[in-house]
Structures are given as structure tokens and as C-alpha cells.
Amino acid sequence: MKIIDILEVRGHARGGQGMVTAFEILAKIFSYCKNYEVQAFPFFGVERTGAPIQAFLRISPNPILNRSNIYNPGMVVVFDEGLIESTAVFDGLAERGIILINTTNQPSFYKGRAKNIYTVPATKISVDLKLGSKSLPIVNAAMIGAILKILDADIKTAQEIIRKEVPAKPEANSEAAEIAYGCVNFWKDESYKINDSKIKPVAVPSNHLPVVPYWEKPMSMNKTGNWRVLEPNYLTRQPPCTDNCPAGTDVRKFVNLVSNKKYKEAYEVIYNNNPFPSICGRVCPHFCQQNCNRNVLDEQLNIGGIERFIGDINEEYRFESVPLKYDERIAVIGSGPAGLTAALRMRRMGYAVTVFESAPSAGGMMRTGIPEFRLPENILNNEIEKITEQGIEIILNTKVSVDDVAEDFSAVVVAVGSHIGRQMNVSGENDSIEGIEFLRDIKLNKNQSKITRGDRVAIFGGGNTAIDVARTVLRLGGTPTIYYRRTRHEMPAIAHEVEEALKEGVKIEFLKAPVQMKKSISGLFQLTLVDMKLGKADNSGRKRPIVMEGTERTLEFNKVIKATGQTFDDFVFQNEKIIVKQGELEFVPGNIKIPIFCSGDMAWGGTVVEAIGSGNEVADEVNACLRNIKFQKKIINNDVVSSDQINYNYYLPIPSQPNRFKEIINLYNDFSEVVKGLKEKEVVAESNRCLHCGDCFKCGNCFNYCPDAAISIDEENRMRIDYDYCKGCGICVNECPSSAIRFGEELVVKERDKLFIKNRLN
């Protein structure tokens, strides 16, 4: 085809498909190769990717004396067939005009639209050559190829220019043009007659704009929803606090209820996963706080302080006992946090549960292992009472084995804890006192005679037992020194407990281990210690301590207490050596027919909250077993909100409300609680520091920043997106402080595919 007079081409595409570049390249091809006068220009709005746009191309052998848009094109090029239904793409086309559509349809599909109909599968060609993305393929090179074919231009010379001019992938683009050049379909609609009413100018603005344009809702004249290639959606994501809680407590939820002073509701939220809020508020290491995203901004939230307040303020809160639903009876051996949590959860499901406890009072390690100054007895009694009130029978002073309960019960949960001290394999250690027994005796028998005022006491170990023993010794008038064979960094004890012990006057010596202890006739201990150094990390990830030869020295002490780890009492398995693990045991001792489940410290963990988590899980497993359904462990949530997803610009640094401590004057014989609770005012202030990670807290940023006013707030104060107007710019996603808006591609692609199919069916 030789262009003897001016040829005017109008193109319709979406922003991002490369039409403007395509027309620019075509202008260059016709200028450089054929010496034509050319003009190529876009009609741009404030659009972005996905918005319908127009571009114009004039090619003429003579100077072009027109600088306006094209209203009566000789050729219309449609880069995106989806636009045919939404935009007046064929308006003003001359009767003998040409249309070229990017589609997999045959030209005859567009009968009645124009006389000369061409089609080319440019999207398919481009996607095959990986040009652009699936939601927005860059089809420009393929379209250039098709246009050149229609205008009968030389594709080889044009390809040279395409390779030079495209911003990326020159070879793929050049290939796309060549392929498209070879697969243009043509069909002449002989019956086509122009209908005058079809000639309407495009791109002429409306005469009916208001004097002062204003928009109080989405700009109704500009339905920008179909520009979208990415779609924002509100969603609730897992915050790090909840994710880190072994009991699975919905931390964010109860903290937010507290900020609204809904203390009862907050208590119920905690109680769903944890029947010991007052206890955990005191003794938990607060895994929830450790990864708090507030750490990046100032200080972690004092979740423990809030939990303690909620537990204590709901001291009088009582639960109804639910009616029994099942015939099966379940035995729980051990009334520690794991046993009681499992028992309560199963009772609430509708099972009859009996708990057996060897000690004279219930509570397990909470009763015998945690000293009074950390956990007052009345707090423990109250929380256990609430559990028994819900229909749980606890049989005290009864040491049973699984064999003893196998007859009368359908299942047994073993949660006997770890109350037996481990051996250190040091000569003379049998004369020393076992730490865990020492604590138990103090708590149960109030027997303080083991320590005499003024005693110098050596304690071995680095865990919570060692720390609790040392602080107890201090209160009995002794002078405790803890010897630990690693450094402070490796100490398994709760960090703030170590801090408090040091503050109270406990001495801790690191990298020291005993090699020999000798009790003299006078009752004094000759203790030989050796220095250690740290070697390579062992299986537990901690560095292995190595003896430094020749550093032995001997010191004299009145008492020696060892707290170097505990194990469980295997009486429960008739002294059979069973390797225990969380959940149902595969190898049961003797001839027992009922399923046996393990839970608590004996299986894993070592803190109250881990025991609670273990109890929750075992209860669900027992239920699944008895109801014959497949048990599924809690799924690990990978979508946890991390600090790099928080927009800290929208949060102010606010000082934390720290726990207060009792003033230390004289600790002798003072077993009263050391840490004091927060006041209501402080708790509310602290809960207001929550960042609401992964949860919309109605801050209104998305509403304020949406450039299309496509976000509204409904009657229930929820944020809503009007997708007719959301152009997918992503500003709301960026400006959301708490990462509660997701930005995804798939939905839009699906939506568009559906539209294509619909259009084709019509």
C-alpha cells in the first residue's frame, strides 16, 4: 500500500500495553524508511496502568497541517478487545475504513462494525514470548507487526527499528512483530453500510461540568475500576503476639477490648485458650511480647501487665458448668497447668473428667515449684476453684499409674510434670539438696529448717528452679551463690527473673562447675569448682561448656542445692521406660487397652504457658480420637505481620507502662509478692499502645488517601472499597499503618477472563 494522501490512525488500549510507544515506533518506521511526514501523540489523562487510553498517528507524503485529535480515522486499532464494550472505539470510522483488533476471534466475529476487518492474536503472541505480565501483556510489538502487514510495509527493515526503539527485550519484541505480521486475519464485510448516527466525536468533554467541580463520592463520570490490574482487599492477618503465644491466646483481640475498657469480654477471650490469666500475667515469660512490632518503634507492649490486670479484676467472674454430652469418661493424671487445661477443655466439650493428684493440693508445679513471692497462693486457689466449679473432679493425695485408671476410663491424659531432679554425676552429690524438692517442701510443709540464718549456700543450675531456690534462700536468711557452667546468654531462666534475683542480692558466677563435693563431719561442704569455657554449639544450639584443666579450687559452704534439670516420675507407667512425646503414645505399657496421651512439661516446654498450650492440644487430640475424627495439629501460620510491613510513620512513640516492684528493705522471711500490678489507668494507656498489626482499626488512612474516593465507611464503621472506582493504585496498601490490606493480582485476572468469555458468548 502506498499512502498517497494523509492516513489517520486512532488507537485504543490500556495504559501499560505499550500503544504510545508502538505509534512512536510506527512514526519512526514511516519517517526513516519511507520519508513520510509523521505525527504520533497520545491523549493522556491522569491515568495509570490499566486505564483506557487513546493515541493518534498521522502519516502523510505532504506536510501535516493539523494539530488536533483524530475524529474520522481511516483506521482504528484496538489493543484490548475488552475496550470494545466500554469505549466508543469505532466512532467516526470512515465507511471504507479499516479496523484491527487484538483478539483470538476471527474477523467475521465483528460483523457490522466496519467494512475491512482485521484481527491478530497479539496477546497470545506476547504472552508466549513473555512480554509483560499475564494481567497486563505488552502487546505493542505484535500490534506494530500487524499494522505493517495491513499497510504492506517491509517487516525486515521495520524490525531493525523495533529492536533499537523498544525499552526492553529487543529480540522478543522483534520476533513478536514478525509473528504477528504473519498471522493477520482479514474479512471484508460487503454488506457494511455506515449508519450516520454512529458518527459521534470521541474525546470531546461534556458541557455539563459544574461551575466549581467537586466530588463527594467516586468521580461518577470516571468509572476507573476496569483499569485495575492489582486489587486491594481488607484482611485480618496474624499478629506476632498471637502467633508466638504457645497457648494460642488472641492477644491483639483482648488488648483491644481492654483499650475499650471491656474487661469482662477481654477475660473471656483469654479464657478461651488459657484458664490461668492471673497466673500467666505473673509468671509467664511473655513470648507474645518478645516479637512485638512495637520493639522497632520504642518498647514492646507490656502484655503481661495487661493480662494480670484482666485476670485479677475478674476474680469474681464465674463460669457455668456445661451439661455432659458424651458417655466417655476421661482420666487426667496430674493437676498442673497442662492437666487442668486439658481437663477443662474436655469438660467444656462435654466429657466427664477426673483428675488424679498425688500431692495434697492441686496445681502441680504452680503449687510446688513457683515460690509464693512470685505467685501468691490465693491467686492459684481462685483459678483452680473456677475450674473445679465447672464440673471437674480432682482426687487429691492419690498417686496413680495408667494401669490403675485403665478399667474405669475411656482415655487417659498423663501430665505428671517433671518433679524429679536430675543427677549431676559429681561425687558426693547425694548429700546435696534437690532444688525442686526444696521448693516443694517450703511451699507444702512450710518447712524452713533446711536453711539456717547466715548459711552460705551454693546452688547449681541456670534455670528458673535455680533462680527461685536462690531467692527463697535469701528470704530464709541464707547467702546464695548460683554457679552456672555457661554464661548469662545461655541461661534458660526467664530473663527478668534473673534481673530481679540480681537486684535482690543473689550472686551468680558464670562458667563454673563442681567436680567434687565433700561433706565434713562438722556438716560443712568442701566444694571443688572448676572454670569452664564455651566450645562449639551442641544439638540444642547452646555452646558446649568445656573444662579448663588446672583451674580447680575448693570453697566451703553450709548447704549445696542442685537445680540442674528435672525429669518425670515414671511411676505413672509402672516404672517402664517409655519415651514420652506430646499427644497419643504409640507404645503403651503393659496390657492397657485405652489410649494414653501425654502432655505438659514431661512432653515438652518448661513454662506454664507452654503446658497450657500442650493441654489445649492434647484435649483436641483426645476428642478427635474418641469421636473417631482425624486430628490435625494447629497449622503454622506463615502470614505473620513482620515489622517491615508496618508503616511506623503513623504511630507515635509512647512510653511503656512498666511493672512496679515492691521496695526491698529487708527480705528476711518476707514471702509477699515482689511485682505489683498495673492500675486501671495504666493498663488502658498500655493497651492503647497496640499497633493492631494485621487488623483494621478504622484509622481512616485508606479513606483519606484514596485518590478516587473509592473507599467508604459503612453503618457499622467498617471500611469498604467500591471496585467500580478503585483503579488499583495501591496507595491505601502503602498508607495502611497495620498491614491490613492485601494487594493481589489473581482476582483481577479472573474477573477479566470472565468478562472476555461473557463478551464472546454475546
Place this chain on the structure above:
Amino acid sequence: MKTKEEILIPNPRELKNHTKKVLKGNTAAAIAAKICRATFVTAYPITPQTSIIEEIASMIARGEYDAVSVNMESEHSVFAAIKGASLVGERVFTATSGQGLLYAHEVLHAIAHLRLPVVACNVGRPSYPWNIWCDQSDSLAQRDTGWIQFYCENSQEVLDTIIQAYFIAEKLHLPVLVVLDAFYVSHTNENVFIPDQKSVDAYLPSKINGQMDIDIYHPKAFGGLVAPDMYDKFNYLFWEDMNRVEAETNLAGTKFEKDFGRKYSAVESINIHSDTKKILVTLSSITTTVRGVIKDHPEVGLLKIRLLKPFPRKSILKALNKVSEDCVLITVDRNFMGDNEGALLSEIKKAMYGQTRKIFGVYAGLGGRDVPPATIQKIIEIDINSRESGEIVWIDR
């Protein structure tokens, strides 16, 4: 692979010292800054100007253009920085648009009254209601700042005018604003002949006649208080030089034709003769479309105003010299300046003071509204006999 040059077919219209390229107006402006060897460029993005400074930054980054480009935090700073650089003798360039130019207003006065030979581009767009399309109200609002203003019809003219602008600016110590239409010029790809560096170097003096070369042994301060008598004298000298601009523009255009083969002057008259009945007075890209339409109207003339400030009264009167008294002037204003009449009509009326010629004003193409041949046809067909002289027509109402 062959290079682009190898597949070029020689064009009979192509001049010896030129290369033909298909360029947007914005790219032509950037290339002009390069071939004029502007050494200091400041940049702040605003649609539809941004691709000018982007192209300059790219050329510098690719090592094709030896200059310093500095990203600024606002247009006020953009102009303040080139003010400083120009003071110490650098050849400077920048580009802005719409709100950016309005924001720089205060510094524009300072640049002009410090007599700095700055050249800047403005891609015209209006202010409010918010709009990014073609309009001339932004640059016309700067008529009183003391800058010379040129309005360009196409990409070639943008490139050529910037070269001439440095020539005039440095000769008279006055700043020049080169205005191009948003999209219809700024984003329109068309054939542009780029002069080679040697020819441009020959046209422009190699070292600009800077007032204040940096001399660390004789430090100076600028911006101090100027007493009334000095101020008056200073402005008198400014006035004298402003009166020379029209003649210097025509001189620069003639010299340019000699060197590059394209003629430029303060105004261009097309089809103006003793039988002309109507003359359309236009600025910028609308001119091209009028050229096309009047081919079918031998009785209609076209007066293109290229130099708008100072308004070239002598050249206009000369162009209308042979025209009969009953020939009417119709100004086409692509601006609304908050007044009854558009800027072009005001200027034409001022220039026609003491004459009895009928003048009409038309508002067309505001805020990017397209002005196709049909609209020009409508302007030509306005029934002037039934209207009072000086009447205003909103052509699309």
C-alpha cells in the same frame, strides 16, 4: 545489525548540517539544551514537562551531554538555583509547567531584574480546576515578570527557538521563556531536523558574556538594598533593552536562516494581502491547524505571534500594512486570565491603539479542549457584521 543511520533514505528536504529524527517536542527541547551546551540544569518534575528534564538526565547519565543536573525540592528552588549559577557565568536551563511556574513567580522577577540570560521552557497547562492539558494561562500570568516569551508551533520550532533564545538572552542580558503546548507539541512525535554541534557552536558564542565570573579574591554579595535613584536608573536601562527585543528577535531569526535554512521572526504572516477579509491571530499549535483550514479560504489570513513579550507592535503593524481598513482581526485565546478578554485580544487591542480596525476575540481550546479543523471553520464563519467590535465569542458554547 545495521544502525538506524544506515537504513535512512536521504531526504531531499534534509539540510547538509542536520540529522533527521522523529522526536517529541519535549525531547527536542532537551536536545536543544544539549547542543546549546547549557552546563547547569535544575529539575523538578511536573506533568507534562517531566520528560524534558528526564531526557536531559538520561543524556548526562549516558555520557552524551556534559552538564550538571540537580534535582531540587520545588520549582521556587529550581529557578533560585539557576539564578545563582547564571550569576557566576554558567549557561543554564530548566523546564517547568503550570503550577510549577506559578510557584516560581517570585524568583522570575529576581532573574529578570538581575538581568540574567536564563533560558527556560514552559509546557503550558492551567491551574484550577485541576487540569494537565494544553493551556497558556500559566505563562501568560508571568507577562509582567520581565521575561521575554516565545510561543512555539511544533517540535522543530521548539528546538530552533531555544538556540535563538540563548543568542538573544546573552546579547541583551534578559531571560527567555520558551513556551510549548502540552501534548499537542510536548508529546507529539514528528520529524525534526537536528543541527550538528559545529553549526550551533558557530551560531552561539562559545563563552557567554557572564556578568560575574567567580573570582575568589574579589568576593561579592548580591541582593542588597538598592536606593530609589539607583532603582530608577536600573529600570530605565531595563526598559531600553526591552525595547530592542523585537528587532533583535528578527535579527536572530535572519542569522538563523542563514546558518540553518529555517526563517524565524517575531511574527509570521500567512496569506495576508490587500483582499484579505479576516485575519486569525494565533499562538502555538493551533496555528498549524489554521494553516490547513485557510488553504480553502483565500480571503482569510493568519497572523502567528511568536514573540509575545514584549509584544511586537512594529512587526504586526508592518504585517497589516497593505490590508484594507475593513479587514477584521480575530484573536484566538487559549487562556482565561480572569478578565473579559483573553491575553492575546488585550495585547492586540493595545497594539492597534489609534487604528479603527474591527477586532474580535475568541476563546478556544482551554484546558486542552481540542481545536480541530471544524472549530477553526466555525471561527472563520462567525458573522462579524452582526456583532459589535470587541465582542467575545466562546466558540464551543
